[in-house]
Amino acid sequence: MTDQAIVADGLTKRYGEELAVSGLSLSIPAGDVYGFLGPNGAGKTTTMRMLTGLTQPTDGTATVAGAAVDERPALTERIGYLPADPPVFDELTGREHLRYVARLHELPPEEAGERIDDMLARFDLADDADRRVGTYSTGMQKKVGAIAALLGDPEVVFLDEPTSGLDPRAARTMRDTVAAVAERDVTVFLSSHVLSVVDELADTVGVIDDGELVAEGATEELKRRARDDGEADLETAFLDITEEAHAPDERVEA
Numbered sequence: 001m002t003d004q005a006i007v008a009d010g011l012t013k014r015y016g017e018e019l020a021v022s023g024l025s026l027s028i029p030a031g032d033v034y035g036f037l038g039p040n041g042a043g044k045t046t047t048m049r050m051l052t053g054l055t056q057p058t059d060g061t062a063t064v065a066g067a068a069v070d071e072r073p074a075l076t077e078r079i080g081y082l083p084a085d086p087p088v089f090d091e092l093t094g095r096e097h098l099r100y101v102a103r104l105h106e107l108p109p110e111e112a113g114e115r116i117d118d119m120l121a122r123f124d125l126a127d128d129a130d131r132r133v134g135t136y137s138t139g140m141q142k143k144v145g146a147i148a149a150l151l152g153d154p155e156v157v158f159l160d161e162p163t164s165g166l167d168p169r170a171a172r173t174m175r176d177t178v179a180a181v182a183e184r185d186v187t188v189f190l191s192s193h194v195l196s197v198v199d200e201l202a203d204t205v206g207v208i209d210d211g212e213l214v215a216e217g218a219t220e221e222l223k224r225r226a227r228d229d230g231e232a233d234l235e236t237a238f239l240d241i242t243e244e245a246h247a248p249d250e251r252v253e254a
């Protein structure tokens with residue numbers, strides 16, 4: 001794996017007239033936890049869909065874990081993706097769904113079985129593993145999606161709102177799991193509106209607004225930039241950055 005786990009150069013996505021992501025360039029070192037923040041509609045999910053090969057960029061290029069995002073087989077082998085609303089097969093049980101994902105990653109069945117049992121127990125899903133996913137609550141489906149994203153031992157994992165819909169204990173488990181994954185030098189691209197989660201986990205934060213990256217830096221540095229009185233927090237930094245991005249440009253008005 002190269003030193004940079006995620007490299008994007010001028011990544012752009014246009015939906016008709018709508019410019020969802022505009023000339024986004026990223027260079028994220030391997031092993032980093034990168035918090036990707038932005039207001040509703042800023043372009044976070046669109047960026048993640050481009051970086052995971054699910055949506056083709058209108059312009060620009062990107063490489064994730066050494067695979068170009070249009071090299072689907074090589075890319076999907078090396079990455080995991082937990083979308084905000086993970087797709088699940090209603091007719092399968094939780095365990096069957098995860099076995100299917102393990103087969104896609106060509107995990108040996110015995111190893112897959114052990115890993116699935118371990119993750120189901122960790123997420124307190126063991127007792128429900130043999131029930132149809134269609135009968136699961138939103139939070140239970142999110143847990144299955146998270147296990148599926150991590151099952152193939154990805155080099156880079158994309159997590160869109162990983163704690164939303166989870167009860168406090170499950171949210172804690174999710175945060176601990178992400179921290180443990182990051183300890184193993186997996187690169188984590190984490191998008192969440194829950195800034196305490198990003199603050200806890202992210203080494204670096206990037207802020208996207210109206211499709212453009214408007215700030216990027218070490219989490220602590222971004223917080224310090226927001227306040228110089230020692231009361232720095234990520235929420236203040238986020239509000240300042242996104243307000244500035246929308247402030248009328250006086251030079252243009254003059």
Ligand SMILES: Nc1ncnc2c1ncn2[C@@H]1O[C@H](COP(=O)(O)OP(=O)(O)OP(=O)(O)O)[C@@H](O)[C@H]1O
Pocket residue numbers: 015018019020038039040041042043044045046047
């Ligand atoms: N399939 C699509 N067709 C048309 N427009 C789209 C499509 N997907 C996203 N968009 C538009 O692209 C922009 C960015 O959307 P995106 O879902 O990437 O935002 P987001 O930052 O993930 O927002 P949120 O925080 O609300 O989830 C929005 O204006 C959205 O309406």
